[in-house]
Amino acid sequence: MQDEPTPTELVQAVADFLRNDIAPMISGHQAFKLRVGINALDLVVRQLTQAAPADAAEHARLKDLLGQNGELLDLNRMLAEQIASGAVDLATPGLKEHLWRTTLDKLAVDQPNYASYKREAGRGTNGP
Amino acid sequence: MIESELSRCLAAFMPGATGVRGAAKLSGGASQETWRFDIVHPDGDVGAILRRSPKGYGAAPGRAAGLDNEAALMRLAHAAGVPSPEVLHLLAPADDLGTGFIMRRVEGETIARKILRDAEFAEARPRLARQLGGIAAGIHGIARAELPELREMNATREIAELAREYHSFDWPRPVFDLALRWLSQNDPGPSAEVTLVHGDFRNGNLIIGPDGVRAVLDWELAHLGDPMEDLGWICVNSWRFGEIDKPVGGFGSREELFAGYEAAGRKVDPGRVKFWEVMGTLRWGVMCCGMMQRFREGPDHSMERAMIGRRASETEIDLLRLLAPRGEG
Numbered sequence: 001m002q003d004e005p006t007p008t009e010l011v012q013a014v015a016d017f018l019r020n021d022i023a024p025m026i027s028g029h030q031a032f033k034l035r036v037g038i039n040a041l042d043l044v045v046r047q048l049t050q051a052a053p054a055d056a057a058e059h060a061r062l063k064d065l066l067g068q069n070g071e072l073l074d075l076n077r078m079l080a081e082q083i084a085s086g087a088v089d090l091a092t093p094g095l096k097e098h099l100w101r102t103t104l105d106k107l108a109v110d111q112p113n114y115a116s117y118k119r120e121a122g123r124g125t126n127g128p
Numbered sequence: 129m130i131e132s133e134l135s136r137c138l139a140a141f142m143p144g145a146t147g148v149r150g151a152a153k154l155s156g157g158a159s160q161e162t163w164r165f166d167i168v169h170p171d172g173d174v175g176a177i178l179r180r181s182p183k184g185y186g187a188a189p190g191r192a193a194g195l196d197n198e199a200a201l202m203r204l205a206h207a208a209g210v211p212s213p214e215v216l217h218l219l220a221p222a223d224d225l226g227t228g229f230i231m232r233r234v235e236g237e238t239i240a241r242k243i244l245r246d247a248e249f250a251e252a253r254p255r256l257a258r259q260l261g262g263i264a265a266g267i268h269g270i271a272r273a274e275l276p277e278l279r280e281m282n283a284t285r286e287i288a289e290l291a292r293e294y295h296s297f298d299w300p301r302p303v304f305d306l307a308l309r310w311l312s313q314n315d316p317g318p319s320a321e322v323t324l325v326h327g328d329f330r331n332g333n334l335i336i337g338p339d340g341v342r343a344v345l346d347w348e349l350a351h352l353g354d355p356m357e358d359l360g361w362i363c364v365n366s367w368r369f370g371e372i373d374k375p376v377g378g379f380g381s382r383e384e385l386f387a388g389y390e391a392a393g394r395k396v397d398p399g400r401v402k403f404w405e406v407m408g409t410l411r412w413g414v415m416c417c418g419m420m421q422r423f424r425e426g427p428d429h430s431m432e433r434a435m436i437g438r439r440a441s442e443t444e445i446d447l448l449r450l451l452a453p454r455g456e457g
Contacts, residue, residue: 036431043438073300080300083309090306096452099303103448106441115370116445123454 008048015041046109054105061098133225134165134178141217141230145169160195164233175235180219180228191349193278193327198347199229200276201324210266211335211343234343236335240369243336244378252340257380259340260329260362261388267344268323268355268394275324280352282318286407287311290414297417303444307410310451316400319354327351329358330367331377356397359385360404365446366412373457406450413443 005013018038026034055072062075066082082088083095090096100120107117131148138145151165154177163178179195193201196218205212213231243249291308294301327349335343361367363375363382371378376385386396420437422428 033431036435040431040435043435076300076302079302080305083302083305086309089309090452099306099452100448100454103303103441103444107445110438110441114442114445115368115372116365116442116449119372119457120445120449120454 008045011041011048012045015045043109046112050105050109054108058098058102058105061094061101065092065094065098130163130178130225131165133223134230137217137219137223137225137230138167140220140223142167142169142174144171145174175233176216177213177231177233178225178228179231180226182226183224191279191327191351193348193350195228197276197278197350199231201347201350202231204270204274205267205344205347208266208270210263211341213343213345234335236337236342238332238335238345240331240367240378243331243334244369244371248338249336252336252338253379255340256336257374257376257384258388258391260334260376260379261359261385261390262392263341263344263388264326264329264355264358264362264385265389265392265394267326267329267358269392270324272323272352275352278324278351280322281325281357282353283311283315283403283407284317286411287315290407290410293414293418297421299417301413301417301440301444303447304410304413306451307406307447311403311407311410314403314406316397316403319356319400321355322352323355325351325353325355325357327358328361330362330364331369331379332367334377354400354404355394356400357404357407359389359396359401360406361408363401363405364408364412365449366409366442402450406447409443409446409450413440413447416440416443 015038018034018041023031023034023038059072059075062072062079063069065088066075066078068075068078070078079088088095104117104121107114108121111117131151134148134151138148145167147168148165149168151163154162154164160179160181163180165176165178167174167176179198181195199215199218202212203215206214213234215229215231217230219225219228219230237243237246237249244253287308290311294304294308326344326347328346329344333344333346334341335345362377362385365372365375368374368378374380375382382398382401386398386401389396416436416439419433420440423430423433423437
């Protein structure tokens with residue numbers, strides 16, 4: 001068992017240091033790159049804290065939709081193939097809701113400030 | 129030093145010029161560079177831009193039209209009244225600068241977020257969607273016979289290319305499959321009219337001043353195809369930079385864009401525009417995935433490229449908003 005602090009706490013502390021203490025000292029292209037780096041660390045923190053429950057829910061939905069069990073990646077491959085072949089489409093019960101929920105969960109980690117995400121997340125989780 | 133090489137070629141296009149100063153590289157990968165510099169002239173200095181492939185990088189990769197074609201297209205656009213920098217000189221082998229061209233520098237802003245937010249563009253902003261319609265019409269109206277040789281694209285071929293690229297990543301994205309399926313089922317077929325298509329006509333590739341559009345840049349992806357492609361691409365949500373209720377680059381409405389286009393004597397097919405907006409959204413998503421691929425495999429192991437890979441999901445939510453909307457707006 002690895003000891004504390006957790007990866008989340010460590011990465012968060014580094015991100016805060018770069019943001020609060022280093023960023024004000026830097027300008028120009030290097031400042032831009034530093035901002036990208038801080039954004040990456042923030043993304044990692046969001047993934048570490050949010051991805052596990054979202055992945056578990058996605059996995060459960062995929063098992064329901066496909067009537068099969070397997071790894072998350074394999075079930076996603078299967079769904080992609082079924083959409084490509086037309087075996088399932090937006091009229092298939094649960095597909096639209098699944099794609100929306102999965103996409104919203106990805107954006108919550110990747111780009112929570114993206115305007116389309118903010119608009120759609122604001123609609124709540126009561127489904128379409 | 130690039131300034132002395134530039135100075136040597138001045139006589140070919142600007143008699144009386146005495147030298148070059150202030151050369152600075154604006155952007156550049158391995159194969160293509162953009163420089164700014166000032167030409168010193170007794171009648172007043174002239175701001176200029178060099179776009180070139182350095183020696184040893186002749187061929188244009190993949191989709192690129194090539195620098196000679198870019199220069200030819202900018203000259204045609206300029207002659208057709210499309211706001212476009214004046215091309216001053218095509219590089220010749222004797223210039224020893226590689227291949228490319230020198231153009232007059234147009235002052236103004238290209239950074240999309242500044243154009244959308246800064247006060248100095250407040251008066252221009254509400255007019256831009258309509259103005260861009262007129263500019264697109266000018267580009268599409270350039271006579272085929274005058275154009276240099278360009279690749280020809282159509283919807284069916286573009287769908288196949290995006291599908292091939294997406295599958296090469298070997299990473300399932302069910303929303304991309306949904307989009308590819310929709311595109312195949314809604315493929316409008318070959319366009320009745322095939323014209324010059326700019327190929328990257330969007331906020332970010334325009335020089336804007338308080339008076340409006342001053343220049344259309346980046347002709348690198350120019351090709352022959354369905355003119356509605358340019359109108360769809362400029363509406364892709366990724367180029368609205370947060371102003372998501374103003375489809376045309378964050379500036380204004382589709383209706384304004386279309387009105388400007390039709391006032392210039394050309395016809396809009398809104399169904400095709402919507403088709404190309406979906407295609408464009410998917411295309412940008414696939415390009416984001418490609419950046420991540422190059423980060424992992426290629427020589428450009430930069431965090432910027434890596435992080436662009438995490439923007440592909442932005443296009444997934446935009447595709448869902450287009451194809452499986454949950455409500456208005």
